[in-house]
Amino acid sequence: MWTWFYRLASPPSVYALSGRLAPWLLAAAACLIAFGLVDGLAFAPPDYQQGDAFRIVYVHAPSAWLSTFAYMLMAVAGAIALIWRIKIGHAVAAAAAPIGASFTLCTLLSGSLWGKPMWGTFWAWDPRLTSELILLFLYFGVMSLRQAFEDPARGDRAAALLAIVGVVNIPIIKFSVTWWNSLHQGATVARFGKPTMVASMLVPLLVMFAGFMLFFVGVLCVRLRAEVLNRERLATWVREAVAT
Amino acid sequence: MTSGFLAMGGYAGYVWPCIGFSLATLAWNLWSAQRASRAALERARRSIAMADA
Amino acid sequence: MSVVPVPLAVDRVHVWRGDRHVLRGVGFEVAAGEALHVHGANGTGKTTLLRVVTGLMRPEQGTVSWRGTGIHKDRAAYLAAMTYASHEPALKGELTALENLRFAVGMKRRVTEAELGDALQRVGVAACADLPARVLSAGQRRRVALARVLALRAELWLLDEPFTNLDARGTQLLTELIEEHLAGGGLALIVAHQELRLAATLRRLELAA
């Protein structure tokens, strides 16, 4: 059974596969996101409490979810590469990091914009935004550690280990920030949790989640090709792949 | 109808920039992934050329 | 008659450093009482090969085995049987020669003060046993490193440029120590750019550029 998996995970087949998949994934993502945006912004009813400001959720929630999902994927891919020495894992981890970091930044921006009408300021150390900010620091740490080594193979392994340590700490950070927030601010700040979602609100959100997810995998495939090439430059299969 | 839609119930100043940021993030990801894969192809060709020389 | 596996066997080891294919399928065997002299120009991978044999570095391809089993499979057995003297003598400047020896040898096996004293005596640095390592000359530091190799009584010696900084008497002393070690059934893998004259079976391995 394992040989099937090893053949799939071999760099040339991953390079070819991701090349074929990327355009379809990105096209599907574009349709879903277009539909989700139009439906969410124009047709879904406003929230009874926050009015139309609530529509920010259609971009904020999917990117917040992607920011954490990308880190998890990076840690798991790194762990697989470290433990079973499957080199492609490092390429996946190196490809996922910048995408995850960009969505973390997007979550921070859209989150603070969403909070402005409620808090009166862009940044009010809201527990979820603070955890997202720390997640951005974690991304930055992993990416700069990977670059810091001359030998790329060692940089990959060091970054993989740091990602694993980071992923163990993410729930701890989330818990401690929430605990810290409830300690000082108590319940005074209106928590903008998930407002009650009627069906017509929920559909565009799910569509946006699917769209963002497909987009993420699509971009990951494109970046993966670059990372695989960087790591396999001298392998024989690269000759034909590059010649076309 | 469109002016109401654009006004976003008075929150236009917050909703539209958010949409802008998100689309910018998507665009940046596409652009930088493309750039990275082009650069990788270039570097691969160069090191193969060097290996052959 | 079961064939007793050769103690040290290195089989088709490949190592890349970034783009450079540093070790291209290196393979050899070292039997008891034998020494292998690895030489070659700078940058041909002599030290890399040694680090692979010590197990500090894992090659992309190829295996290193000790008495038939991979060194990474039974790491404890291999580490107990080998000692590695790196290019720079591994001494802490703040500690005296004797203290350096006590910790370095004590980490691997139970050793008495007398044995440490004998080892320092044998390499001719007994006089500066209580001097901090930072005040010793390069030659004296090299001799303290040799004392560690001696006191560990390991079967396999992995020496990286052991003759550097040694004067004529020092070179003579080291040659004798290696010959005694081989006569006692030990093995040695010596990286050195100068010529070795040993009264024991000495094979050579040239690492091409």
Next chain:
Amino acid sequence: MTIGLSQALGLVLRRELLLSLRRPDQLLQPLVFFLIVTTLFPLSLSPELSLLRDMAPGVLWVAALLAALLSLDGLFKADADDGTLEQLVLSGIPLGLIVMAKTLAHWLLSGAALVVISPLVGMALGIPVSAFGTMMLSLALGTLTLSWLGAIGAALTVGLKRGSMLLSLIVLPLAMPLLIFGASATDRAMGGESPAGALYLLGALCVLTTTLAPLAAGAALRITLE
């Protein structure tokens, strides 16, 4: 390796303590740094003790964290530079044990020292004597937890030229939970409330890092020593 695990731990611990005690000037540096950083706050905020008292737990903890973190940078660097780290790794003593011994020795001489002089800083920042007990206990747990996290960071950045900045970038985000719990424990003790909750959480973090960090740092050393 024919010597037992406990002897190995004892041997490496003795070696580290002996090495550090041979250079007492280096032991003073984190303490002086702690005092200097603490002095910056009254200068920048206000000399009024009543005002400083509100910020005191945060100031004390941030200064202690930075002092401990800076001294962690050299945890493996000195041994890596002179080649003794390789000998330690090749001695057959499990890497996790080597990390544990070195980190404990380092904590005893830096973290614990910070705890000992923390009353001095506490008084300077207007922390009531009644809170000193909790402050020192939380600092002890916090600096030990930080030492474990710092050991992972130091092991990951040991071979790098400009590794110390990267070490802080890697370790500080991971140290934020312990800062939260530590500072709030001290803050509560100052306010007369029971700091038990925060101390328990801090203790839990300490136990978690004590068990996991040696494994992670050992694996990191094997990677960077290649």
